[in-house]
Amino acid sequence: MRGPGLGPLAHLVWGGRWAPCGAMEELLSRAVPRRPVYELREKSPAPVEAQCAEFVRFYGGLREPAQRAALLDRLAGAFGVDHGEVAAHSANLLLLRQQQQQQQREPGALLQAEDRLRYALVPRYRGLFHHISKLDGGLPFLVNLRADLLESQALKMVEGPQVRAIVKEFSAPETEDSNKIVAAIFYSISLTQQGLQGVELGTFLIKRVVKELQTEFPHLTTFSSLSPIPGFTKWLLGTLSSQTKELGRNELFTDSESQEISGVTGGPVAETLKVLLTSNEWVKSEKLVKVLQAPLMRLCAWYLFGEKHRGFALNPVANFHLQNGAVMWRINWMADTSFKGITASCGLMVNYRYFLEETAANSAAYLGTKHIKASEQVLNLVSQFQKNSKL
Known part of the structure; x- marks a missing residue:
């Protein structure tokens, strides 16, 4: 909705009325704080709260996606980085x-x-967003603004519900005493709001869910995830291939393990497993499942605990929970026997346990020194890997 021949910024809705783009320019000049010189960067006064709130109201009054996109474009161009x-x-x-x-x-x-x-390199508009986040309703506003920006970049509008943690909730049977429920297991944490994709809110969501669950079940003391291990099978197959190519043999399995596996499969360990592990057919053999349990458990422990990217856990799910202060608690054999679970992680899943009074210290240690807090079970499996396997 705009006058004939006028661009999206020529007139903008302001308080239910049409306002010329000059009003928008004046608003941005008032609301976006000036970036102080480097020497005074720590002493710059915060913008008046009313100016930030005025920007929020102004933006909220824009009904046309093109108007919002044009405003954001102007904000980035005129109040961004001085190239x-x-x-x-x-x-x-x-x-x-x-x-x-x-x-x-x-x-x-x-x-x-x-x-x-x-x-x-810090854009000037960052100061505006920083102060808006402190307003009542500021965070939801920024989430929606980011969604508008992402939608504008994709040239499409996607409607979605508000952010929430999706938790599979199963009410206790009427005959069961809720006071006896002492453990909560989280299967997944998902973001459904377009504007939050790529934003790290894991700690916030976990604490929010824990608080709500403790209200309903006051005797809850144990909080843990049951998490997938995406990438484990791919890493294992890649390691088998590289060892076979470079050494002509694999050193992931002990001699006795190799003999047992070959006895079941009828072929060389590396070549046979590279074929079998790409499908879920191998789990139909009880003998093969049994002989692979010990070596795959320790290899998975090493993958989660020892394989790193820039010093942090290579596995993205592990990295997520460790950043949030969880303990790498227990690796579970044949926990996910679905096609995806078998082909992605050989059926293995892992618990990341949250000790609420220790999460802050664990998170700081991981982010600061890259130290991974792990249980005795995980550390024993890592020790077995170091003793029996070579990369």
């Missing part, structure tokens, strides 16, 4: 690096130049 400043800081950083390599500069000058560049 000239970024270029100047980048050039200075390169110069200082060359001088340091020639031992003409102290390291401190280079570190300060890096910090100045990082500061210049």
